[in-house]
Amino acid sequence: MTTSVLFDAQGPRAKQRNILYTVAFVVVLAAVAWWVYTSLDEKHQLDWVKWEPFFTSPQPWQTYIWPGLQNTLKAAFFALLIALPLGALFGIGRLSDHRWVRMPSGVVVEFFRAIPVLILMITANAAYAEFTDLATEDRLLYAVVTGLVLYNASVLAEIVRAGILSLPYGQTDAAKAIGMRKGQTMGYVLLPQSVTAMLPAIVSQIVVIVKDTALGGAVLTFPELLASVRPMSANYGANTIACFTIIALIYIALNFALTSFASWLERRLRRGKKSTGAVVGAGPDGGIKTIGTPNLVTEDGRAT
Numbered sequence: 001m002t003t004s005v006l007f008d009a010q011g012p013r014a015k016q017r018n019i020l021y022t023v024a025f026v027v028v029l030a031a032v033a034w035w036v037y038t039s040l041d042e043k044h045q046l047d048w049v050k051w052e053p054f055f056t057s058p059q060p061w062q063t064y065i066w067p068g069l070q071n072t073l074k075a076a077f078f079a080l081l082i083a084l085p086l087g088a089l090f091g092i093g094r095l096s097d098h099r100w101v102r103m104p105s106g107v108v109v110e111f112f113r114a115i116p117v118l119i120l121m122i123t124a125n126a127a128y129a130e131f132t133d134l135a136t137e138d139r140l141l142y143a144v145v146t147g148l149v150l151y152n153a154s155v156l157a158e159i160v161r162a163g164i165l166s167l168p169y170g171q172t173d174a175a176k177a178i179g180m181r182k183g184q185t186m187g188y189v190l191l192p193q194s195v196t197a198m199l200p201a202i203v204s205q206i207v208v209i210v211k212d213t214a215l216g217g218a219v220l221t222f223p224e225l226l227a228s229v230r231p232m233s234a235n236y237g238a239n240t241i242a243c244f245t246i247i248a249l250i251y252i253a254l255n256f257a258l259t260s261f262a263s264w265l266e267r268r269l270r271r272g273k274k275s276t277g278a279v280v281g282a283g284p285d286g287g288i289k290t291i292g293t294p295n296l297v298t299e300d301g302r303a304t
Contacts, residue, residue: 040241050239054246060232068217068228069250075141075213075224079148080206086149087156092186094161105157113154118215121147125220137223144216144224152209156202163198164190196269203262207255225250 010018040046053060093105112120125143128134134142167190175185217227229243236243 045239045241050237050242053236053239054242060236064228064232065225065246065250068223068225071141071223072210072213072225075144075148075216075222076206076210078141078145079152079209079213082145082149083153083156083209084202086153088160090153090157091160091164094157095164097182109154109157111154112150113158115151117147117151117212118219120150121216121220123147124150140216140220140222143220144213144222147216148209148212152205155205159198159201159205160194163194163201166197167193196266199262199266199269203259206258206262210255210258211251 037046044050090105090109093101094109096102096105121143124146125139128139128142128146132139164186171189171193172185175189180188213222213224214226216222217224221227226247229240229247233240233243
């Protein structure tokens with residue numbers, strides 16, 4: 001007889017009760033699904049004529065969906081490209097021993113982390129309209145990217161700081177013992193080890209960046225993916241439900257691809273960390289040198 005340390009084994013009455021709850025939940029879920037289906041069918045939202053353009057004609061994809069997807073990916077790419085290094089910089093700055101570095105970094109991170117990203121986009125758009133002569137489309141793109149960068153860089157800074165602090169302090173002590181400077185300790189010891197711990201949270205924030213581009217379309221009329229629903233629905237017989245469904249599926253596919261790639265990268269990084277037994281030390285000129293020969297570990301666990 002096996003026992004669990006997490007919970008007590010269920011008795012006969014508990015098993016019957018759980019089965020009853022499961023059946024009740026399935027019945028309620030089926031009833032809700034049937035109600036949604038019948039409601040949509042009564043309003044003719046499931047008629048084939050409303051879904052046909054997405055399966056028989058390239059026009060809605062070429063005219064509305066693809067341009068909107070391009071703008072979404074463009075805004076998310078530039079925001080990520082700027083927010084990642086900024087977040088790493090401020091996250092490391094918050095761990096600095098120097099107060100003149102640590103205090104301003106903390107103020108910037110806490111300030112922009114407390115402001116909703118939508119307010120940052122609106123403020124950036126007003127500032128660009130007042131002080132620059134940018135074209136409308138460029139101004140909207142810059143405003144969306146600016147808001148995403150300011151907010152997400154502050155969140156990524158906390159992710160970086162938490163990832164570094166999650167490492168045992170003995171890692172820092174060991175680096176000091178072999179004569180590494182603070183910058184070398186951070187670059188060669190702490191950051192490489194904390195990347196794997198930070199990766200799931202970073203990917204989650206990347207997904208947030210992709211989705212938050214829709215805020216620019218909802219308020220600033222930035223022509224991103226979700227904003228394509230309104231003109232597309234108006235030109236194809238008020239098929240709002242069909243348009244939102246197609247756009248939602250695109251978002252799901254895009255974010256699923258991101259998370260799948262991140263999972264693959266995390267597994268690869270973990271395997272890479274298990275494949276070396278090299279010892280890192282300080283060279284005579286203050287640089288880094290490898291002491292000994294790395295031990296390569298095969299997939300079956302044997303060292304070579």
